[in-house]
Amino acid sequence: MHLLQAIDLSHAFDYPLYKGVSLECKRGESIAILGVSGSGKSTILNHLSTLLPPQNGVINLLEWQDIYSLSSSELLALRRLKVGIIFQSHYLFRGFRAIENLQIASFLAKQELDFDLLRKLGIDHVLRQQVGELSGGQQQRLSIARILCKKPQMIFADEPTGNLDKQTAHQVMKIILDFLEQNGSGLVLATHDEQVASSCTKVFMLENQTLRQIK
Secondary structure (H helix, E strand, O other): OEEEEEEEEEEEOOOEEEEEEEEEEEOOOEEEEEOOOOOOHHHHHHHHOOOOOOOEEEEEEOOEOOHHHOOHHHHHHHHHHOEEEEOOOOOOOOOOEHHHHHHHHHHHHOOOOOHHHHHHOOOHHHOOOEHHHOOHHHHHHHHHHHHHOOOOOEEEEEOOOOOOOHHHHHHHHHHHHHHHHHHOOEEEEEEOOHHHHHOOOEEEEEEOOEEEEOO
């Protein structure tokens, strides 16, 4: 079953970004998009994750056909309950403790916290600390935990391991990929890290305004 279908997407700002972008993601699959800074990787993620309509093309997500034909309230419900977005900037609530950031997300998604997942991510011992007291790597793992605890059917991640050393990045990717397998979810991520990309089911390269599959 396809969790995601993107069909013939194109977009431009002051200059053309890409055209003819198409991809599909099934249950348990992971897709990596490689490309230089400014090539449009994050913009594609924004299209796919309900945040930005493409100028041309159609996106089918989960049981919804052509998601940008939905109302704003329907898109909000889809984003809140079915989709997980891991941003490059963590967007954590800095006036709150780590545990409170997790509790807010779980309450909105109507899911229980997974303390075994927090242990695997190595943040179970910092839950009572203020977000501002955490290292960059701890904040990144907290933002990933916040999304995985929602139990999303589709995850979109922009440089999810960007602040992590190679060993921790490898461990975090394994946790995410195990989550996909256990829950039948899908993943699309944008990354500069070819080693992270190689762990995914499919790998695409975005260059010269074209998205081509290289794995």
